[in-house]
Amino acid sequence: STLSSWRMDETYVRVRGKWMYLYRAVDKVGNTLDFMLSERRNRPAASRFFAKALSSNGIPNKIVIDKSGANAAGIREVNKILNRFGCPAKIQTVRSKYLNNMIEQDHRFIKRRVRHMCGFKSFRSASATLDGIEVANMIRKRQFPGPTTSGFQLFAQIAG
Structure with a gap:
């Protein structure tokens, strides 16, 4: 289960020469909760991200966001x-x-x-690559419970 306070933000990624938005949420101690690549940064995209994050992590007491109006509107929609x-x-x-x-x-x-990639060629390849980077980052943060001794063994278990 996750802690009661989340931090949510988005960052930019270039796909086919256009900026796309990688929505991300972490808990109070920095564990990755969820992430989603979106073509837009607006209320529907923020609402979709919150719905995805809430379905897999439960409902937090509070979410810390920056001054983004789209994220605030997304939380209002979820409420x-x-x-x-x-x-x-x-x-x-x-x-x-x-x-x-x-x-x-x-x-x-x-x-x-x-x-170093200078952007992605397609939305699908960007999404798949970012999924892999996020999972590798979660392994590095030791977010997956279990008796595994190395990150490689854990990756092999998840991938297999």
Whole structure:
């Protein structure tokens, strides 16, 4: 189970010469919760990302975001949906540039791998490659429980 406070942000990735958005969420201690590549940075994209993250990680008490209006609108949308289903919990939104430093630092691991590629040729290849980079990063952070001794063994288990 995840902690009650999330950090959420997006970073840019070049695909076919156009900027795409990699939405990412980490918990308070920096563990990756979810990620999603999107062609747009708007309310529907943010709502889709939050729905995906909530379905696999549960509902947090609060989500820290930057000053992005699209992300705030996405959380409002999710809160409306939760309310419609009779869920008493409301996700609190904290808009702070500085509380999000943890996720901004976490973007470095993606940027370090992607920078030398000069962009991706297709959305599908970008998505697949970023999935691999994120999983490798999660292995590096030791996010997967189990008696494995090396990152390679864990990767072989997940891939197999």
